[in-house]
Amino acid sequence: MPTEYITVKTYCVHYNVTPDFILLLDEAGLIEIPEVDGEPSIALDYFPKLERYINLHYDLRINIEGIDVVTNLLDRVSTLQNEINSLKSRLKLYE
Template identity: 30%
Template sequence: MSERISITEVIQIYKIDDHFLNELIASELLHPETENSIQYIIYEELPHLERFTNWHYDLEINLPGIEIIHKLLNQMEDLRTENRRLSKISGKLTNWEDAEL
């Protein structure tokens, strides 16, 4: 079982509105686990929660904006990963015709 924190504790610690947290869950930006009717956020998702909270409260970005920014940042990371993979391949090749993409 992964390390986790209850949603009630998250709301208290991060001082966020439960409606905002429920919107993040409904939009599938966060994926809580439920056990004995208690919802938990896994620790691995806390950096995402912190980022979304900062965007919303500090930068006043609404939920649709958060969804778009999150999607674009994920796409950028995917492109970086693909770029690194292709750079490794091109660095190992002496002839581009040998490439197996």
Template identity: 30%
Template structure:
């Protein structure tokens, strides 16, 4: 089982609005687990929550903006990974060509 923290505890610790957290969940930016009618966020998602809260409360970015920024950052990360794989394939191909000569 993943380490997790209850949503009520998150609200208390991070001092964020319950409605803000609910909206993040509705937009599927966070994925709560439910156990005995208590909703939890897994620890792995806490960095995302912290980032979203900073964007919203410190930078005054609204929820649609947070959703767009998050999606673009994920796309950027995917492109970086894809580029890394392509460069590895090119490197393998170049090494293979050198072996053929």
């Protein structure tokens, strides 16, 4: 299924964020902003991540580097929680 895109300009107007913030996320490697029809665009797949990044930046005033760190830590916590759940399931076999 082909990926759908929305322009950065349209996204920024709709979500009331600055295009500079979106482009900084791209520079930091948190999202990818390809050019589609000559316009920088965002894949719809990135919307959930972008919403989290916007909340971290505008609501909690966390800078781009901090967003990268928080995101990595949250991913690690999620991985560890999955591992714990898997181990708990395996241990139930011995109960």
